[in-house]
Amino acid sequence: MFIKVCGLKTPDDVRVATDAGADAVGFVHNTASVRSIPLEQVAALAALVPAGVASVLVVNDLPVADAIDAARASGVDVLQLHGPGYGREHVARAVASGLRVWRATSLADGDDLRVGAFGEEALLLDSSVPGSGETWDLSGLAEPPHGHWLLAGGLSPVNVADAIRAVRPWGVDVSSGVEVTRGTKGHDLIRTFVAAAREA
Numbered sequence: 001m002f003i004k005v006c007g008l009k010t011p012d013d014v015r016v017a018t019d020a021g022a023d024a025v026g027f028v029h030n031t032a033s034v035r036s037i038p039l040e041q042v043a044a045l046a047a048l049v050p051a052g053v054a055s056v057l058v059v060n061d062l063p064v065a066d067a068i069d070a071a072r073a074s075g076v077d078v079l080q081l082h083g084p085g086y087g088r089e090h091v092a093r094a095v096a097s098g099l100r101v102w103r104a105t106s107l108a109d110g111d112d113l114r115v116g117a118f119g120e121e122a123l124l125l126d127s128s129v130p131g132s133g134e135t136w137d138l139s140g141l142a143e144p145p146h147g148h149w150l151l152a153g154g155l156s157p158v159n160v161a162d163a164i165r166a167v168r169p170w171g172v173d174v175s176s177g178v179e180v181t182r183g184t185k186g187h188d189l190i191r192t193f194v195a196a197a198r199e200a
């Protein structure tokens with residue numbers, strides 16, 4: 001199981017998540033989110049990520065040219081694109097720039113759920129309000145995608161194992177569910193989440 005912990009803001013967050021065994025860590029930039037951090041901070045944190053763990057820049061409807069520039073400038077491994085503003089041509093443009101790109105969508109968006117449909121490396125299936133901690137009805141997923149897709153949306157140490165068993169994703173992604181207060185990661189929660197996802 002591939003595990004991503006998102007919305008990290010401090011060097012300790014990065015150390016705890018990677019020591020716990022996360023396969024990817026995410027940094028939110030240029031959104032209204034409480035987790036949004038400046039690009040310089042993303043770059044400093046991305047530099048702390050050990051080899052073998054993917055650093056991911058998460059943006060929400062930032063113009064795609066700016067998103068590409070931000071990913072390059074911060075030195076992350078992956079660009080994660082959220083928001084209805086990113087259609088096929090935007091994703092394709094980011095991919096053509098040479099970046100590794102993950103496309104985020106939700107069932108409510110009615111998008112193509114085939115991994116790689118727009119050229120992306122992985123698909124992230126989230127609730128309709130990213131970063132909200134809201135769960136969504138997994139039974140609405142008539143046929144889970146195939147290949148590299150991550151389940152997100154309201155996952156937590158308590159529900160992640162059941163969610164994995166329900167739809168058998170390639171990976172899981174968490175943010176709100178490992179926070180002690182909104183926007184502040186709980187380090188024991190991160191450890192517990194990673195262990196629960198690994199064991200599922």
Ligand SMILES: O=C(O)c1ccccc1N[C@@H]1O[C@H](COP(=O)(O)O)[C@@H](O)[C@H]1O
Binds near residue numbers: 031033035126130173
């Ligand atoms: O975390 C945010 O604040 C955020 C803001 C804008 C776009 C995406 C965001 N986070 C992504 O949301 C999902 C799941 O979050 P949660 O666990 O439900 O809080 C995850 O993919 C984050 O990468």
